[in-house]
Amino acid sequence: MASSVLLPGVSNLSVKVHPVVLLSICDAYIRRKEHQDRVIGTLLGVVVDNVIEVKNCYVVPHNESSDQVLVDLNHHKTMFDMLQKVAPHEVIVGWFATGADLYNSDPLIQEFYNKESTHPVHLVVDTTLKDNKFSIKAYLSRPLAFGDKQLATEFVQLPCDTIVSDIERVGAELMLTGLNDPSPESKRETANKSFSDEGETLQGSMARLADLVARASDYVQNVVDAMMVTYLSDLLRAHVALAERLGTAALPIM
Amino acid sequence: MAAALAEGGAPKAKELVKTVQLEGQVLLKIMQHCSDPQHQLASGALLGLDVGQQLEVTDCFAMPASLAEDQAEAVDTVVEDYQTAMLRALREVNVDNNLVGWYQSASMGIFQTVELVETFNSYLDNIKKCVAIIYDPQRSSRGSLAVRAVRLKESFIELFREQKCTVKGLRDANLSWRDIFVDLPIKIRNSNLVQAVVADLVPPPTATQADVDRLNLSFAPFLERNIQSLMECVDDIVAEQHKVTSYHKAVARQQQLYASWLAKRRQDNQLLAQEGKELLPEEDPSQFKPIPEPSILDHYLVTAQMASFCDQINAASSEAIQKLFLMEGMQKAQI
Incomplete structure (x- = not known):
């Protein structure tokens, strides 16, 4: 990316978001106040080797009009202090906002988070489901300055992905069962199902394993085929070279 | 109202x-x-x-x-x-x-x-x-x-x-x-x-690590830990049982003491009655306080804990058997 070249030190930063954060954000969005356009909040997580792992988040009440934005800093501070007691290793890594696009007030909020973290990430979670798709985008800001005069803030997009740990996957899969079945009864039934139903999960694992084996054997088959072709062609070439050296074209091929 | x-x-x-x-x-x-x-x-x-x-x-x-x-x-x-x-x-x-x-x-x-x-x-x-x-x-x-x-x-x-x-x-x-x-x-x-x-x-x-873990045939370590905990529970039960027994022993001893004390006091009273003096009370609460009965809540809790261990072991074993049958089926299919 051309833009990343201009950001020394952060060029290969990427963002990984745990699903629990997304679920919390969605819940916060549903619980937003009346007439409120979007919700914003702080993201907590850890930074390891240029990967920003977002593990937790909390909503910060705010109020915005066309030209100004009021963020409840008190709330932000108390929540952060309290969550620090539970997980002292998690630091502020940025902030999130719901909505499909960037807002005009975003630079102001970004400016605030600049004081809280070295490279605050701005995560935009699209809760409007534009194009019938759920999407998350992560941005990093950099100032656009002319001489000493600060003109504007530019947001640069970062690669952003969700990361599902094994244990979270178990939970997510549980939530998914019954989703593919459209009848409302089935949904209710799956919800009632016992959690320790081993048979079903075992079946899923088995199916995935079988799939994996099939793919591996497919791959091996392909490799073997390709190797065989290469081998035969090399053999042929060797024979031709040999025939050339011996000055006879009548050398039997095999 | x-x-x-x-x-x-x-x-x-x-x-x-x-x-x-x-x-x-x-x-x-x-x-x-x-x-x-x-x-x-x-x-x-x-x-x-x-x-x-x-x-x-x-x-x-x-x-x-x-x-x-x-x-x-x-x-x-x-x-x-x-x-x-x-x-x-x-x-x-x-x-x-x-x-x-x-x-x-x-x-x-x-x-x-x-x-x-x-x-x-x-x-x-x-x-x-x-x-x-x-x-x-x-x-x-x-x-x-x-x-x-x-x-x-x-x-x-x-x-x-x-x-x-x-x-x-x-x-x-x-x-x-x-x-x-x-x-x-x-x-x-x-x-x-x-x-x-x-x-x-x-x-x-x-397939992820979770799948691999799930398909792991060995459940011995899990079983071992469960049985170990179960054994600890049995020890606890025995200790609790011991408390109850010693309580019963103490009660029995106290009753015995009280009976002998009562007999003596009655004897004394008989003498006093013959002499026409005031009788001594036949009850002495200060000397024979009722021994508090031990709570058997622990007992119950340990039992409940054991029951849940057994449930866990049952679930784990049936799971293991399922897997073994699965394995058998796969082996047969290959031959």
């Missing part, structure tokens, strides 16, 4: 929680918090609403573990302060700020302790319908989700409050060890938006 009021209020108070409905984010938050290796024993508060027989848990927050270790006396107030501060903060962002219980991690499913009963008791002062969600990180890492929702049985709570957890008290109330905890079925519910998100997050169908 008072009776009428009580009658009116009774059905409401009697309405018990039958099911627990968890929001997806609560489940994930609990899993994340309890699976964090930094927390040995993680716990937190559950927020939500009770709607008739169903308890809807819509949010939760973690309690700091370090608080419990710092100062033993001030813990209660510190925890309470933390809780109120968090509730106040959450109310500002429209989260249900109604405490409905708590969650905690329990490795190997060990949770039936007196402490849990006491915690329940203190919670019940404020929350009538209180549940605890027990999450077992060890079993969950084996590829299955080990979550339980429990509450105390109401008849047991009454007995516990009156401190009548003795053999007689429990027998009179007709309570067995099965009647301490009630397991509640858990439902998972997500808002439509979250459901859309989860559907979009569908993990790619590749």
Whole structure:
């Protein structure tokens, strides 16, 4: 990316978001106040080797009009202090906002988070489901300055992905069962199902394993085929070279 | 008037929680918090609403573990302060700020302790319908989700409050060890938006470490640990049994002493009567205080714990047998 070249030190930063954060954000969005356009909040997580792992988040009440934005800093501070007691290793890594696009007030909020973290990430979670798709985008800001005069803030997009740990996957899969079945009864039934139903999960694992084996054997088959072709062609070439050296074209091929 | 009021209020108070409905984010938050290796024993508060027989848990927050270790006396107030501060903060962002219980991690499913009963008791002062969600990180890492929702049985709570957890008290109330905890079925519910998100997050169908763990044929280590815990439980039971026996011995000895003392006193009194003097009382409460009967609550709890170990072992073995049959089938298919 051309833009990343201009950001020394952060060029290969990427963002990984745990699903629990997304679920919390969605819940916060549903619980937003009346007439409120979007919700914003702080993201907590850890930074390891240029990967920003977002593990937790909390909503910060705010109020915005066309030209100004009021963020409840008190709330932000108390929540952060309290969550620090539970997980002292998690630091502020940025902030999130719901909505499909960037807002005009975003630079102001970004400016605030600049004081809280070295490279605050701005995560935009699209809760409007534009194009019938759920999407998350992560941005990093950099100032656009002319001489000493600060003109504007530019947001640069970062690669952003969700990361599902094994244990979270178990939970997510549980939530998914019954989703593919459209009848409302089935949904209710799956919800009632016992959690320790081993048979079903075992079946899923088995199916995935079988799939994996099939793919591996497919791959091996392909490799073997390709190797065989290469081998035969090399053999042929060797024979031709040999025939050339011996000055006879009548050398039997095999 | 008072009776009428009580009658009116009774059905409401009697309405018990039958099911627990968890929001997806609560489940994930609990899993994340309890699976964090930094927390040995993680716990937190559950927020939500009770709607008739169903308890809807819509949010939760973690309690700091370090608080419990710092100062033993001030813990209660510190925890309470933390809780109120968090509730106040959450109310500002429209989260249900109604405490409905708590969650905690329990490795190997060990949770039936007196402490849990006491915690329940203190919670019940404020929350009538209180549940605890027990999450077992060890079993969950084996590829299955080990979550339980429990509450105390109401008849047991009454007995516990009156401190009548003795053999007689429990027998009179007709309570067995099965009647301490009630397991509640858990439902998972997500808002439509979250459901859309989860559907979009569908993990790619590749085999993961969890699958490998799940297909692992050896369950000996798990079984071993379970049986070890079971043995410890049996030891506990024996110790408890010992307490009861020594109590009975002490009572018998006291009765014997009392009988001999009474005989002597009667003799003395007979003499005194012959001399026409005032009789001595035939009862001496200072000398023969009734020995307090030991609570057999521990007994019951250990038994309940053993029962849950056995359930775990049963589940694990049937799972292992399933896998072995699966293996057999695969072997045959290959030949």
